[in-house]
Amino acid sequence: MDTDTMTTAKASAPSPVLILLGPPGAGKGTQARMLEEKLGLVQLSTGDLLREAVAAGTDAGKAAKAVMEAGGLVSDEIVINILRDRLAQPDTAKGVILDGFPRTTVQAEALDRLLEEQGQKINAAISLEVDDTEMVTRIAGRYTCAACGEGYHDLYKQPVTDGTCDKCGGTEMKRRADDNAETVGSRLKAYHAQTAPLIAYYGGKGALQKIDAMGDIDQIAAGMHAMVARAIA
């Protein structure tokens, strides 16, 4: 192979694209962060991007705020634009784990087109399989350290000293505005009506993989790691 061919081959080599599917509270964010650390892929959460837009008070953020607090889905147009901009950042060349996108068929089709334009494809869409009933308890009890982002839970994982982060010693804890029992119901409804059909969508493309996500976090992470390693090999 001469140098020219090598350069071309490298520049056009597709980087991995993974999608995490599953209801709110399934652990997509937790697992995506663990995969990011282990495999050097970039976690891309439209929920995080939208919360940043809300905090920054951009037009998209202003339009999204009330919908998010009510547990509905933000418009496809806004979310697709935010995701397209984020995918244009150079760090995504390492490969991406999409966490919380796509959430509708329109978004899935937009993603297909976007990837096709860039000569990329989806390596796997991984569905985190969980019981809905447990999701309400999981979400309504969760909170994070404002300083370092470490996650805690009222029932499952309290810091050793009440109100103080085990990891960084921070004493300010925060809860997401939409992590309350009332809003969780709407979020689960939106998931079943608009996002669950994507399981069949990716099944039809031969990209779907399922994992039992009800057990221990580290055990699920080990299963995910093996699954992803095969998918991007």
Ligand code: ADP
């Ligand atoms: P969770 O998966 O726990 O519901 P996220 O952080 O992924 O949390 O999303 C929080 C909220 O942000 C959603 O309830 C929704 O209002 C909005 N959102 C995030 N991603 C999308 C998306 N792809 N399409 C539409 N709305 C979205």
Ligand code: ZN
């Ligand atoms: Zn902390």
